[in-house]
Amino acid sequence: QPVFVIxxxxxQKVGDPIRGYTMYTVHTRTTSPMFQKSAFSVLRRYSDFLWLYETLSANNPGVVVPPVPDKNPFGRFDDQFVKQRRFALEKCIQKIANHPLLGKDADLKIFLESDTFALDIKHRKAELAHERGGIMASIGQAVAGPRFYETDEWFDRQKVYLDSLESQLRGLAKAIDAVAKQRSELAAATGExxxxVGDLSASDIGKGLSHSLSGLADVERMAQEIQSTQSEQDLTTIMGTVDEYARLINSVRMAFSSRxxxxxxWKQSESDLIRVKQSHEKNRAQGRIATDRLSYSLSQIAEAEKRAAESKHEFEHVSKLVKSELARFEQERVSDFKDSLHAFLEGMIERQKQLINAWEGYQQML
Structure with missing residues (x-):
């Protein structure tokens, strides 16, 4: 498996306030032989990441494609929002590149290394439209077919589990957001x-008391900075992971829908096979098939049988793929939450140590 470090x-904000957008630099280092160089960089905007996600999802049925962060028309240039989006985009593209199937996708290659990206995706969109107008059209038309009745209980159990997990994640996100806001408000109050205290220390209250109050003001300023930093860390560590997996659940559902x-x-191809066979038998019984056309009619049946067999095989393959993808989802979920909790606790402990040292230093000064 090739390694990607992205x-x-x-x-950087580009354009005017109305139609402006943020441009990011995507740096890639890889051992994959697909790429001309082992290290390269390109400029990409949010809509480019979105194109990659939508294209990979459409072209890889059964695969749980790591999703990009949601659109946000309001406050999209705020510093905190840009930080969170940059972090989420980075995690998204890293997971896509290091996925055993998506990491080999030609569209990922275009995204990561093309210097003529706008032109390349224009051509790519035309190719995909042509494909979907042909082979893919049968899948699109089949969606309007008879109602799907699940025959594998595993999928029904997983749908119930995903609904429950999504509800739990929403509750956790709400709680984290409340804590982060409370820390931010506490930081503001601490700053005031x-x-x-600093203003008081500057007044004519005596040198000793002034010095003591000035030291207290310094410690409180440090406490304000620590609380503000912790509020941001709440959103970029645990909240970032919660948000990512809430979005990933939708990607899992998309994989289920693709199945x-x-x-x-598959059922449409079986219907086509029955229709071709019935047409052949009817024409043969009525003597409408000339001797020189018999081989052609039989070849039509053989082709329909081949399509039906391939469609059945594709369904069985995608069913197995979805199961393996959900197992990957579970494994990565446990690992990612552990990592985010570890980062959260490490940061929390380090900042509390800094504050304790500041208070101890102030106590010794007194």
């Missing part, structure tokens, strides 16, 4: 207190 850095589309395509 970072999304240096967000620090300012008031149903493949099923309908």
């Amino acid at each position: 970072s999304v850095d240096d967000p 207190f620090s300012q008031s 149903i589309r493949i099923y309908h395509a």
Whole structure:
């Protein structure tokens, strides 16, 4: 499995306030032989990441494609929002590149290394439209076919589990957001207190008391910075992971839906096979098939049988793929939450140590 190390850095605002957007620099280092170089960088905007996600999802039925962060028309240039989006985009592209199937996808290659990206995706969109107008059209038409009845209880159990997990994640996200807001409000109040104490220390209250109050103001300013930093860390560690997996659940559901589309395509091909066979038998019974056309009619049946067999095989393959993808989802979920909790606790402990040292230093000064 080739290794990818990808970072999304240096967000820069481009354009006017109305139609402006943020451009990111995507740095890639890889051992994959697909690429001309082992290290390269390109400029990409949010809509480019979105194109990659939508294209990979459409072209890889059964695969759980790591999703990009949601659109947000309001406050999209706020510093905190840009930081969170940059972090989410980086995690998204890293997971896509290091996925055993998606890491080999030609569209990922275009995204990561093309210097003529706008032109390349224009051509790519035309190719995909042509494909979907042909082979893929049968899948799209099949969606409107007979209702799908699940025959594998595993999928029904997983749907119930995903609904429950999504509800739990929403509750956790709400709680984390409340804690982060409370820390932010406490930081603001601490800052006001620090300012008031600092102003008092500057007044004519005596050198000794002035020095003591000035030291208190310094410690409170440090406490304000620590609380503000912790509020941001709440959102970029645990909240970032919660948000990512809430979005990933939708990607899992899309993988489930792609399986149903493949099923309908399979049933459509079986219906086509029955129709071709019936037409052949009817024409043969009525003597409408000339001797020189018999081989052609039989070849039509053989082709329909081949399509039906391939469609059935595709459905079985996608069903197995979805199961393996959900197992990957579970494994990565446990690992990612452990990592985010570890980062959260490490940061929390380090900042509390800094604050304790500041208070101890102030106590010794007194």
